[in-house]
Amino acid sequence: MSIEYRFAVNVLPKPGILDPQGRAVEGSLAHLAIEGVTAVRVGRRVELTVAADDEGAARTVVEQLARELLSNPLIEAFGLELLGATSSTTSATGAGR
Numbered sequence: 589m590s591i592e593y594r595f596a597v598n599v600l601p602k603p604g605i606l607d608p609q610g611r612a613v614e615g616s617l618a619h620l621a622i623e624g625v626t627a628v629r630v631g632r633r634v635e636l637t638v639a640a641d642d643e644g645a646a647r648t649v650v651e652q653l654a655r656e657l658l659s660n661p662l663i664e665a666f667g668l669e670l671l672g673a674t675s676s677t678t679s680a681t682g683a684g685r
Contacts, residue, residue, distance in 0.1 A: 590634055590639045593646035594671040597654045600631035605663045635671065643673065 598634075601607045609630035619624055640646035647668065654666040 589675065591646075591673050591675055592637050592639050593673045594635065595646070596669040596671055597634045597636070597650065598667045598669065599634070599654070599659045600629050600633060601667075602663055602665050604641050604683045609664065626661050631664075634645075643670070655664055663664050 601610075607629050610628040613630060614626065614628040618621070636650065638646040638649050640649065647670075650668055654668065655661060659666045
């Protein structure tokens with residue numbers, strides 16, 4: 589039985605790596621009269637669904653995608669977030685049969 593696992597991959601610049609988007613957001617806060625917000629980092633989020641026999645197998649696929657395709661390991665770090673899992677089996681009985 590295959591189960592569909594929904595993951596989010598969150599990619600951010602590594603600590604110490606210049607983040608011009610984060611600096612731009614932080615620089616705009618004063619114009620919006622917002623105080624107390626610091627250390628802004630801007631990244632991206634990718635959500636995807638993987639069909640696999642178990643969560644470990646699905647996570648392995650997502651980790652490979654994150655490491656080899658979705659992030660640049662020299663300047664970015666990624667984190668995985670399991671959003672949910674659903675069985676892909678369906679009932680053979682239906683209304684009106």
